Amino acid sequence: MKTQDMKTHIQIVAWLYIAMGILGILLSLLVAGIIAGGGWISGDDTAIRVTTIVSIFVGALVVLISIPGIVAGIGLLSYKSWARILAIILSVLNLPGFPIGTLLGIYSLWAMLDSESSLLFEKPN
8 A cells, every 4th residue: 555545544543533532521521411410400418429429530531531542643643653552552442342442443453553654653754
């Protein structure tokens, strides 16, 4: 495959990771709001405290999971070698997440492990 074709694939992978990361953060805010809102709707002080704690924990966990994808995507757009390694790790971790994670993981691994794409990350940018 041509180097220009692999550049396109790497950019697609980068934007997919950025989009998935941003979507994860937005969904975490939504879910945290729903969880906390349930406690507030009940009006019970204990329920409000518990659901607030759970919503903060769930929201923070999803944000922490989403940030590496955004970082990898930004690094891939600049063809940083560390971003390629991070994307490979994230790709493997995404494989069990059927169907979207599996598709993203397979596509990312294919793009990151291609010999043409590895050359792109070796060049000074």
